[in-house]
Amino acid sequence: MYVMLLGAPGVGKGTQAKLIMDKFRIPQISTGDILRAEVKKMTPLGKEVKAVMDRGELVSDELILKIIENRLKEPDCQNGFILDGFPRTIPQAEGLDVILQKLDNHITLKVIEISVPDEEIIKRLTSRRVCSNCGELYNLLLKPPLDDNKCDKCGGELIQRDDDKEETIRKRLEVYRRSTEPLIGYYKQKKNFYRVDGARPVEAVFAEIVRVLSEK
Numbered sequence: 135m136y137v138m139l140l141g142a143p144g145v146g147k148g149t150q151a152k153l154i155m156d157k158f159r160i161p162q163i164s165t166g167d168i169l170r171a172e173v174k175k176m177t178p179l180g181k182e183v184k185a186v187m188d189r190g191e192l193v194s195d196e197l198i199l200k201i202i203e204n205r206l207k208e209p210d211c212q213n214g215f216i217l218d219g220f221p222r223t224i225p226q227a228e229g230l231d232v233i234l235q236k237l238d239n240h241i242t243l244k245v246i247e248i249s250v251p252d253e254e255i256i257k258r259l260t261s262r263r264v265c266s267n268c269g270e271l272y273n274l275l276l277k278p279p280l281d282d283n284k285c286d287k288c289g290g291e292l293i294q295r296d297d298d299k300e301e302t303i304r305k306r307l308e309v310y311r312r313s314t315e316p317l318i319g320y321y322k323q324k325k326n327f328y329r330v331d332g333a334r335p336v337e338a339v340f341a342e343i344v345r346v347l348s349e350k
């Protein structure tokens with residue numbers, strides 16, 4: 135099963151990707167998570183991209199395509215994967231077409247757009263917290279931790295992402311409208327494009343995604 139989750143920052147791509155991963159046993163490939171891991175380890179790549187990410191802008195297509203090509207060649211991707219936050223531009227989508235052809239001509243990608251109104255997105259992202267140790271997601275409004283500022287799963291410290299400040303969120307939304315939204319037209323004209331209303335409880339959104347993924 136090959137899945138792409140498309141949608142603005144904060145619509146719940148990461149949340150739904152983790153649920154799909156658990157149910158269907160295919161890996162989540164989040165370019166945001168890959169880049170943040172490099173920033174955390176302070177690798178040369180991490181140092182190169184940190185400022186761009188903190189400003190809410192996009193990392194170069196060339197770099198992202200190199201990361202994705204290497205990642206999709208890993209053995210755990212052989213029976214499927216979930217693309218979360220990639221592609222984000224038309225050149226990335228075109229690059230992905232080439233990579234998928236090189237990997238296997240028979241891959242059928244299901245593209246799911248999750249949509250949520252901007253004001254709800256801003257509410258979700260300003261209250262998002264992430265475990266600095268295991269990456270578990272929290273939300274101070276929707277899913278608060280049991281113990282203040284500590285991860286329920288591993289006890290790690292909960293942090294706010296550097297790009298989750300309101301001003302940067304608005305910038306990320308602007309970048310989404312300009313660079314990523316045109317992908318909806320790109321994928322709509324192909325087969326297997328679906329739109330899911332993400333402004334509902336997590337379980338309701340997931341139930342609809344499972345229904346879409348179960349369709350032949």
Ligand code: AP5
Pocket residue numbers: 142143144145146147148149150164165166167169186187188190191192193194198218219220221222226258259261262263271272273276277297306332333334335336339
């Ligand atoms: P990335 O990490 O991909 O961020 P994003 O796309 O902006 O998405 P988010 O992680 O913010 O949101 P999400 O949709 O995953 O929502 P989540 O499930 O966490 O990218 C970060 C940066 O990296 C980019 O700005 C760019 O610089 C760079 N980058 C990454 N990929 C790139 C690429 N391909 N090309 C170039 N640059 C790239 O949910 C959000 C919150 O809402 C959580 O608190 C959650 O608990 C809550 N929530 C989730 N679902 C619901 C619900 N149904 N109801 C209520 N609350 C909910």
